[in-house]
Amino acid sequence: MAFDFKKEYRDLYRPKTTPSVVQVPPMCFLAVEGEGDPNQQDGAYQHALSLLYAVAYTLKMSYKTDYAIDGFYEYVVPPLEGFWWQPGVAGVDPTDKASFRWLSVIRVPEFITEADFTWAKAEAQRKKKLDCSPVQLIEIDEGLCVQCMHVGPYDDEPATAEAMHRFAAEAGYVPDFTDARRHHEIYLSDPRKADPAKMKTVVRHPVRPV
The missing domain is CATH 3.20.80.10 (Regulatory factor, effector binding domain)
Incomplete structure (x- = not known):
């Protein structure tokens, strides 16, 4: 059977719909x-x-x-x-x-x-x-990030990002956007075929300890 990154690295490709902190390897x-x-x-x-x-x-x-x-x-x-x-x-x-x-x-x-x-x-x-x-x-090499599975249209992602930042703050982290650390999306649905309300996108933001 062909190796499937999504199945083998579920922590990176299949996070929950509630935010979590993850250490992303190079x-x-x-x-x-x-x-x-x-x-x-x-x-x-x-x-x-x-x-x-x-x-x-x-x-x-x-x-x-x-x-x-x-x-x-x-x-x-x-x-x-x-x-x-x-x-x-x-x-x-x-x-x-x-x-x-x-x-x-x-x-x-x-x-x-x-x-x-x-x-x-x-x-x-x-x-x-x-x-x-x-x-x-x-x-x-993304390093330390907060991530969440966003379900819905891409334009609704700001609400998911806000929830991620609230979670990160409560856990002792702050956003760490730099020229090398960006807003990151992983597309698990084909927007040409999927119902926008059901599209799944991993949203990931860089963070650092306070």
Whole structure:
């Protein structure tokens, strides 16, 4: 059976609908950075996702090609994630989507090397006729965070974030947004198919002890 990150790391991908504090370990991701309204049809965000998925699935299906990845095992492509920020804003303001800056990412297994990534980018570019040069392979070390499963539309996330911050304050933590620590979302529902009221999104914010 293919390895499924969501099932193996439930503390990271399946938190409760009540806030909790979590220590997030360093992880490797495919990443594309950009800016602008993610809802813009055929915009930069949608294009970034097409690049991410092209490279992610090229890596996943590599075992069916002549390219051999050392230590490879079959796995389910992890969910799309996003780090979001805006100039001068702690966290995010969903009412001003045009000012969004974002880093869209998909996790990759630890056995993926820079050489594997370079091969996958070139292969995806050849097969999909896409310029995959914006895709990066990066490590993100989030560290100490407060998180919660948000159920509902993305625009309702501020209420969840407020509950997270209240919980964190009661537990002796304060938000710790920096240029390296951002508002983080993990998308467990497909917005093209899901009922907005039932969409599940992990919301995660960096914190530090008071």
